[in-house]
Amino acid sequence: MTVQQASTEANLLNLLIVDDERVVREGCRDVAQTLGFSTFTAENAEQAYKILDSTSVDVILLDLRLPGIGGLEALRQIKQRRPETIVIVVTGYATVQSAVQAMKHGAFDYVTKPFNMDELRILLDRVTGHLKLTTENRMLREQVKARHGFGGMVGRAPEMERLYRIITKAANSTHPVLIMGESGTGKEVVARAVHYTGCYKDKPFIPVDCGSLVPTLIESELFGYVKGAFTGAQHSKQGLLAMADGGTVFLDEIGELPIDLQSKLLRALQEKEIRPVGGTRAVPINVRILAATNRDLEQAVQQGTFRRDLYFRLNVLTLRIPPLRDRKQDIPLLVGHFLERTERATGFQRNISDEALKLMLTYDWPGNVRELEHCLDRACALTSGPTINTLDLPTTIQNWHVQTQTVLAPQAPAAPTNGIVPIAEMEKQAILEAIERLHGDKLEAARLLGIGKTTLYRKLKEYGAAI
Secondary structure: OOHHHHHHHOOOEEEEEEOOOHHHHHHHHHHHHHOOEEEEEEOOHHHHHHHHHHOOOOEEEEEOOOOOOOHHHHHHHHHHHOOOOEEEEEEOOOOHHHHHHHHHOOOOEEEEOOOOHHHHHHHHHHHHHHHHHHHHHHHHHHHHHHOOOOOOOOOOOHHHHHHHHHHHHHHOOOOOEEEEOOOOOOHHHHHHHHHHOOOOOOOOEEEEEOOOOOHHHHHHHHHEEOOOOOOOOOOOEEOHHHHOOOOEEEEEOHHHOOHHHHHHHHHHHHHOEEOOEOOOOOEEOOOEEEEEEOOOHHHHHHHOOOOHHHHHHHOOEEEEOOOHHHOHHHHHHHHHHHHHHHHHHHOOOOEEOHHHHHHHHHOOOOOHHHHHHHHHHHHHHHOOOOEEOHHHOOHHHHOHHHHHHHHHOOOOOOOOEOOEOOHHHHHHHHHHHHHHHOOOOHHHHHHHHOOOHHHHHHHHHHHOOOO
């Protein structure tokens, strides 16, 4: 067993103290041992190198004024040999210049002589917290890497495990798939997972956003058009349904498709052929359809805005993506995933503090995974150091806990008249108590109370509570 393994199993960190003054070495050693460090000492750089060759050291307390090889040169050598080791430099000059030079060469922090042991204790406590945070982030990244094969999907919650199983079955099927989920849950990611983990993975995957294109453009995109079909059609164009030959067309926000185009799409799926705009000849197609929406299509069918026959045609297999608020245990994994991606893009490793992560776990994430991704991108852009703290998060998240506590704060009931409590007051207390018991989950509170979410939010507004 190596020294590093023994240190890890005993929850100890190895500290190397490099100083030519025996009194300083012994004083620092005594303080470090009270904090649980396993300590080593060296009088000069040569002795420090020998220890580093045989021992895995987590933290080095390095005096910049050493006999022989100077402290700055020793720092450069140490960071080349052990770039992951944290080095705290000790300078007796008390000058900014020496400290800045050391920080440029990779020092974690510095302390100036003479220093008291309480100052050293605080510094070593901070280093311990940093190492703990780094280890936790590394574990998160390893857990993320362990979950692969689903097109970038991340999560271990029971709801996600069920989704993975259904994706595996859907991937090996040729039937249409309807993907349901709120905005920001990752419907296109799921669609890509279905395509690239099944028998279609070597064929084209073509996404179409039905909600962002005007109706005439959607029709020409899906079905194509012939030369002269309309003003500006100087050449014929193949439609995406034909272009994806043998592959997949993903119709995102299918609920926004105009009713007349719904009938044309239904006919194309039933007859396996399309007629380009302005054309007279049918073109055969061989394509699998994946569709997604954040709308309630059953309700849209009842309202007459979505064709019932097309709904049944698409709804052969249904995948429902859980909102992030229903799988908050996946937030640490997602945070690790996005931070790892940012590190690959920028080359700069960032961690997240325990306080910031706890705050993120209390937030409801109405924008789901997309909101979490944007939150971390913003935090990485704003933070000035390697650690994302609560103040780096958007104000909506920072204020969330305070707002929730305001909503849930116990309020004195209105004074009853002749022992009779008004129904409105009873209703108010029932709503607030339900939200409190459900830890701020307003949608679940509305469901259990038997009222609509719109009604619940209107009532909270009437009560003057934060929404």
